[in-house]
Amino acid sequence: MGIHLTAVVDPHAQIDSTASVGPYTVIGPHVSVGARTTIGAHCVIEGHTTIGADNRIFQFNSLGAIPQDKKYAGEPCKLVIGDRNTIREFCTFNIGSPGDVGVTRVGDDNWIMAYVHLAHDCQVGSHTIFANNSQLAGHVQVGDWVILGGFTVVHQFVRLGAHSMTAMCSLLFADLPPFVMSQGQPAEARSMNFEGLRRRGFSSDRIAAVKAMHKALYRQNLTLEAAQAQIAGLLQKYPESAPDVLSMLSFLERTSPQRGIVR
Numbered sequence: 001m002g003i004h005l006t007a008v009v010d011p012h013a014q015i016d017s018t019a020s021v022g023p024y025t026v027i028g029p030h031v032s033v034g035a036r037t038t039i040g041a042h043c044v045i046e047g048h049t050t051i052g053a054d055n056r057i058f059q060f061n062s063l064g065a066i067p068q069d070k071k072y073a074g075e076p077c078k079l080v081i082g083d084r085n086t087i088r089e090f091c092t093f094n095i096g097s098p099g100d101v102g103v104t105r106v107g108d109d110n111w112i113m114a115y116v117h118l119a120h121d122c123q124v125g126s127h128t129i130f131a132n133n134s135q136l137a138g139h140v141q142v143g144d145w146v147i148l149g150g151f152t153v154v155h156q157f158v159r160l161g162a163h164s165m166t167a168m169c170s171l172l173f174a175d176l177p178p179f180v181m182s183q184g185q186p187a188e189a190r191s192m193n194f195e196g197l198r199r200r201g202f203s204s205d206r207i208a209a210v211k212a213m214h215k216a217l218y219r220q221n222l223t224l225e226a227a228q229a230q231i232a233g234l235l236q237k238y239p240e241s242a243p244d245v246l247s248m249l250s251f252l253e254r255t256s257p258q259r260g261i262v263r
Contacts, residue, residue, distance in 0.1 A: 004041075022059065030076075031064065034083070047095045048076050052083040052108070060089050067094045067120030069138065075102070082108040082126070093118040100139055107144070125162070143178065145200065147193075157259070161251045163200075165193045174260045177217065178248050179210050182262050189218050189262050209234055209241035213248055217261075224261065228252050 003009055004023040012029035019037045021027065028046035033039065037051055040059035045051070047064030057063070064079045066072055077096040080103055081087075091112060096102040100121035106112075107126035115133045118124065122136050125144035134148040137155055143162035148154075152166045161178030171185040179192045192214045197207055216222060216230040231252075234245050255261055 049079040077102040081106045088114040209238035
């Protein structure tokens with residue numbers, strides 16, 4: 001543990017005494033690193049970046065650089081990373097931008113593989129898995145338990161609902177609702193993430209409700225409005241699944257007509 005002699009750490013940076021910083025890593029003055037977080041060699045961590053506890057950051061990462069946004073003019077925007085995340089090699093996480101919330105945020109317990117890019121103002125939940133070379137443009141919102149296949153590319157302002165999943169090389173131009181598995185360029189809905197839900201302890205009733213939501217959205221040729229009405233009717237039929245149904249309805253209500261959902 002501790003800071004390697006070759007690391008360049010600004011004296012104003014706040015590094016917990018139990019954290020470690022590898023050789024040749026550079027850390028700027030507005031960076032805060034929490035307890036027991038380990039940072040590998042040759043990383044650059046700059047900007048107003050806050051990193052929580054028990055993270056494992058591998059070598060050659062760039063965290064907290066300014067956004068790739070021509071409108072950015074030096075505003076003190078932020079990158080906030082939670083606890084217990086694994087961030088593998090060559091990832092780039094940018095700070096937020098003044099045109100949005102001003103914060104790029106990563107939750108807890110995420111498994112982020114090599115060469116992942118998080119552009120400005122991305123909001124990533126917890127328990128996600130991003131496979132190698134997943135690329136998120138600005139303002140993307142990712143719910144909890146989302147899995148991105150390798151080389152997935154997500155268009156700016158797209159939202160991915162909780163428990164959704166993409167196959168390798170998927171290209172998302174539209175919002176991906178909760179529980180939906182998608183594939184293609186552009187991505188199309190293939191099924192629901194039933195195996196993932198079983199592994200997370202979903203009961204048979206909850207999975208039945210997810211199947212019913214999938215049928216309403218993708219198997220009955222309904223308009224989005226008609227599908228929402230049918231999904232709302234599931235609240236009485238599957239009371240145990242009320243949080244899942246409400247999550248889907250909330251997601252669909254916030255989908256813009258211009259972007260739509262993956263169909």
